[in-house]
Amino acid sequence: MAEFTLYGIALSAYVAKVRIVLEMKRADHVELPPPDGYGSAAYRAIVPAGSVPGLVHGDVVLSDSNAIAEYLDELIPDPPLMPADPAGRARVRMVLGFHDTRLEASARTLYPVIRAGWRSRPEAVAAGLDGMVAALERLEAMLADVPRGPFLSDLALPVTLQTMTMIAARLERPLQLPPGIAGRVEAVAALPAVARSLALxxxxxxxxLDRFDPG
Ligand SMILES: N[C@@H](CCC(=O)N[C@@H](CS)C(=O)NCC(=O)O)C(=O)O
Structure with a gap:
């Protein structure tokens, strides 16, 4: 039996964050889909929050990708995925928080628009795309002082940015990543753990995206 069980799905950027950490740490792990899907009673019997990612490590059961990522980083110190100094760690956590509450959330506003047929909703499409661009501009400014390890902040970004660029391309409004963000992604995209999650x-x-009629 593997030491760690990750519950996840290929579509989730939050799951990717944890999968990348498990692989970078060379942790003995297995990834399983949540039984009956996330949110189900069967899955909540294992991971009470019902969200993915979920991690089971012996009697430690965790949800929330940042809590899990930092748990793994403390448990398996090599390679370190958090800076050694308090300001560096705080800056990494600042980016992780922005990623979860603003960046990924900006892409999420477009999901209902895509489900409902985006061509007949040009205003909602424009608002969603403007929201993604605004979140990227804020991230670009924030990143200036954030140390590069690669640390968790760098590893959280690539799959979400892939989501954003793929969605924008599907909506026929290609997204240009600001140079600082693009440089950070380029620096980690070739790491095998990151490349694997991007490819999944x-x-x-x-x-x-193919499931929904553009309308
Ligand atoms: N803050 C959470 C967000 C995770 C999240 O929203 N996961 C989605 C799938 S991408 C999910 O499980 N949604 C169902 C739910 O939260 O009940 C984390 O970092 O793990």
Whole structure:
């Protein structure tokens, strides 16, 4: 039996964050889909929050990708994925928080628009795309003082940015990543753990986007 069980799905950027950490740490792990899907009673019997990612490590059961990522980083110190100094750690956590509450959330506003047929909703599309661009501009400014390890802040970004660029392309409004963000992603995209999660996520998102009639 593997030491760690990750509950996840290919489509989730939050799951990717944890999968990348498990792989970078060379942790003995297995990834399983949540039984009956996330939010189900069967899954909540294992991971009470019902969200993915979920991690089971012996009698430690965790949800929330940042809590899990930092748990793994403390448990398996090599390679370190948090800076050694308090300001560096705080800056990494600042980016992780922005990623979860603003960046990924900006892409999420477009999901209902895509589900409902985006061509007949030009105003909602424009508002969603403007929201993604605004979140990227804020992130670009924030990143200036954030140390590069690569640390958790760098590892959280690539799959979400892939989501944003794929969604924008599907809506026929290609997204240009600001140079600082693009440079950070380029620096980690070739790491095997990151490349694997990007490759898992790409067809899963394409398949999801294909499900809906543009309208
Ligand atoms: N803050 C959470 C967000 C995770 C999240 O929103 N996961 C989605 C899938 S991408 C989910 O499980 N949604 C269902 C739910 O929260 O009940 C984390 O970092 O793990």
């Amino acid at each position: 996520h790409r067809p899963a998102l394409a398949e999801w």
